[in-house]
Amino acid sequence: MATLSGVAKRYGTGTLAVEGVDLALARGDFLALLGPSGCGKSTLLRMIAGLIDPSEGSIAFPADAAARKSIGFVFQEPTLMPWATAVRNVALPLELAGTPRREAALRATDMLARVGLAGFENAYPRALSGGMKMRVSIARALVTKPRLLLLDEPFAALDEITRFKLNQDLLQLWQAERFTVVFVTHSVFESVFLAERIVVMAPRPGRIVTELAVPAEDRATPEFRTSAPYAAHCREVSHALESAMA
Ligand SMILES: Nc1ncnc2c1ncn2[C@@H]1O[C@H](COP(=O)(O)OP(=O)(O)OP(=O)(O)O)[C@@H](O)[C@H]1O
Ligand SMILES: [Mg+2]
Numbered sequence: 001m002a003t004l005s006g007v008a009k010r011y012g013t014g015t016l017a018v019e020g021v022d023l024a025l026a027r028g029d030f031l032a033l034l035g036p037s038g039c040g041k042s043t044l045l046r047m048i049a050g051l052i053d054p055s056e057g058s059i060a061f062p063a064d065a066a067a068r069k070s071i072g073f074v075f076q077e078p079t080l081m082p083w084a085t086a087v088r089n090v091a092l093p094l095e096l097a098g099t100p101r102r103e104a105a106l107r108a109t110d111m112l113a114r115v116g117l118a119g120f121e122n123a124y125p126r127a128l129s130g131g132m133k134m135r136v137s138i139a140r141a142l143v144t145k146p147r148l149l150l151l152d153e154p155f156a157a158l159d160e161i162t163r164f165k166l167n168q169d170l171l172q173l174w175q176a177e178r179f180t181v182v183f184v185t186h187s188v189f190e191s192v193f194l195a196e197r198i199v200v201m202a203p204r205p206g207r208i209v210t211e212l213a214v215p216a217e218d219r220a221t222p223e224f225r226t227s228a229p230y231a232a233h234c235r236e237v238s239h240a241l242e243s244a245m246a
Pocket of ligand 1: 011016039042
């Protein structure tokens, strides 16, 4: 889907945020970028999205050039328009792309139902909880049916119970639709719960130190979050992160 080769980013301030990143993203991957604050996770994600350019190296979408134009981005803050209802917030990307307003509203309503917000179409953001606002934000990112979904610590501001629920629902959406996901987090537990590929990064300069796998058959364990394989993967990822920081 996308191939990053020798990617580096030096900001105008002189900060070398990311260096020497090689990464191949396959269609249908669920990949987590895990690392401490300042290791360049957001920088890498913004480069994949094409929001900023690498200062060295390249990011190519070889087999799927259309994927570059088919990206959904979810930020840490839900960034909804306060003057618009939930359904209009979700419909906006479609309207901007020229979809007639009626059809956009129908698709937005459907997407809201898929993220568990049926019945909240006409609520304004101020009437929604933090978790519900994040659901609206995810619906807005998915309504255009992107092939690549990029999320930058989307659940960091939420309480643990809400976060677990959103983790589960995101996983279900991905299992149903199989878009490609790159999910930025600094939570070991979240990365193991969600991702099949966990890319561990270290700071100064930001770089990839190792990659770990969570096989699908482990995730299929009932009650995965409290299972022995889950605990074992969390331990493995924590150790990798510790050695990366050392
Ligand atoms: N626009 C910018 N201009 C200059 N320096 C920047 C800019 N954005 C990020 N940096 C610097 O680049 C480095 C990596 O930042 P980045 O935001 O990518 O890290 P991060 O891993 O996403 O951190 P966090 O987990 O805190 O969000 C940091 O040293 C940061 O100060
Ligand atoms: Mg960041």
